[in-house]
Amino acid sequence: MNLAYRAARRIGTHPMALRADALKNRASRGAGGLTDFGDPRFEAGLEQLIASLEDEDRLNGFGRVMAGTHLTNLLRQRLLLTEHLRQHPEIRDEKIQRPIFIVGAPRTGTTVTHHLLSKDSGFRYPLTWECDELHPPLNPATMDHDPRIAASEKQIRRIMALAPNLDAAHPVGAREAQECALLHAYAFHSDTFHVMFNCQGYARWLTRQDLRWVYEEEKLLLQYMQSGGLRPATSWLLKTPPHMENIDNILGVFPDARFVTTYREPTEIVASGCSLAGTVFHMAEDDPDWHDHGRFMRWRTTRMLERNVELRRQFAHLGDRFVDFPMQRMVSDPLSCVTEIYDHFGIELTESNRAKMSRFVDERGMANRKPHVYRAADYGLDIDELWPRLQFYRDFYGIEDTRS
Template sequence: MTTEQEGFDYSNLPDVELTEAAVLAAAREKTGLSDFGDEADWKEGFTLLLKGLNEEARLSKIGRIVAFGEVLRHLENRLRVTDDIKRNPEILQVKIEKPVFLMGLPRTGSTILHDLMAQDPDNRVPMTWECNYMSPPPEAATYDTDPRIADCVAHLERTAAALIPEFQAIHEMGALLAQECLMLNAFDFKSQIFSNQFWVPTYQRWVESVDNLSVYRTHKRQLQYMQWKNPRARWVLKSTSYFWGLDAIMAVYPDAQIVMTHRDPIKLIASHCSLISMACSMGSDLIDKKEVGEFWSVTWEKAMKKFVEFRQSGKAENVFDMHFAELVKDQVGMVKRIYAHFGLPLTAATEQKMRAFIANNPKERHGTHRYTLEQFGLDPAQERERYRFYQDYFHVASEGQ
């Protein structure tokens, strides 16, 4: 249900000038800074995103306000982090060793796996609050009490939680939950996170085709920045868009430890389309579900092909394949298997923390998420055939339909 359908009062909302000049000026004014870093890293994506927001996203008045705020926040992060690193160049000497990458399509269990591995005190994960408000670098002594946590809670409450409360039933949000690298990639405006929030198909296709080497060089600098005053043994990272930069990830992180998550594509496509439709409805009253279905079905077919090509290439030697059905049967048992594969220590205390997390976060505590392929104009038989190559290669069982 959109804000207009609910009778939301637009009369008191200010008009927003969603232009490059306006948002850049706002970022400079809020921070008192002017150096955004090398334009080659971010300017093209920034320009294409603004173009898509104005020409394709069909934004409502409140959608323009939300979009302006999201773009502004990422520009502020660029300005502040760029300035912090200039003043503290030793940040770039921080070593990032054997990071664990959880990579897979959406709705394949990577979120719960990320949350469970975040319970290990040896693991460093990017939390939502520190991705939203990156500067200053987080410190170990105040990491659990940083005032940005409260700022992030307030931000979530006045945006998605307020405008689309049912979204929590699809994808839980929280300042103290592990965040995807989608948020970090937004730093360079080369991120699928914007396509998850707004209908910007031209921008998304560009994200899929752009050279990702600069993206993951920036990504490494971000990890160094966040780790500088709050180090742990290793990073555990997760994203549903690593597909577009697999070679770049291996170039920047040659010692990467990779977990590939797998699930019946039929189940994940319908679920993801439901998530996208709901997220985009926060800023638009004109979301076409069939348009969403066709676009994202093609998108994930391309991603699965990249997945298969990457594995066939042999470029990644240290890979663990995790199947959703096995994770559901025994979540902690799956974590143990992953730790054993990579030779990571798992203490009894950490295992207990993981079990406590599961007990305190039962499935569907925010409601039930119901969806079908037909809602998005997709034929189950045709979709099954579309993704058969992926299921055959990775031996992914069908879950019905």
């Protein structure tokens, strides 16, 4: 596919160009002729995303097929969701109470924290297969053999075949707890697109947007998801690193939200983030400029950390809503972190749930996983030069300088 695409480009043609109208029409056909996509604010994100993909022109043939298929599916799902909500307006009355948001920076152990806490049956969380295909709402009676699970597993196997090192950097499974970034993708305002397609122009545009409405849509999606009958006994458990720079938006939409923060030496956050994103988008791009990627990730991560510290200071009066952990403690003694989280938020940790978490740590904890190997220099990062630029983050979270 990639060879054929490159050959076509060499003779001056541009096959598989992405166009919003064509994608919408294809989505409408896939949704039985529906045409109402809901809140029109998604349009700006879709247009900016397509413009970034076309103008930067990084995608190979496979990447173009993947982008077209992915965007069409998101649009098709928007149509189905909008129609379902029109037919069931009572969904907007569903209660979302005291959700817990994991708001650590990328590469600080947020995923393993999310997966560990998800072993508590009292929590409700987005499942990977559920995020892949939201319609119809999950039915607890059939959720263990829903055909969407097999479809999600097939897709994950395909991705792992193309990016065999991904599991070391970011474990994923169809039945695992999944990031809210996949929910934000339905609004076409999501950092997940850059990780998939290296669309830097879109990612820079996204940082300038007011995302309050995206969190309002996330709340509506959570109401929709639990309306099928699987509601949390304790609370929703939600996670994606960009939450850390949207604490104000989260509190504006979920005023009783609680937060768990994981943190780590910030130069490692930048370097490890370069590796993870590169592992993913390398499927869709031939011969990436890794130093260019490193420069972008340095800027993007620094901005995210700066905004997080700014917001933490802004909401210092809500200090009892936050509990913070260094990544190393989550690696070396995760169950003590869990105990502290539960004590801090007044949640009962039953022996049954503790036992399930202990088994998870023994079988799949970070200490037992394949190491994620990366080198900052591969992305043109000069750690000595970057170090002082990120001191503000160390100062706020009390991270010690361990350099010898």
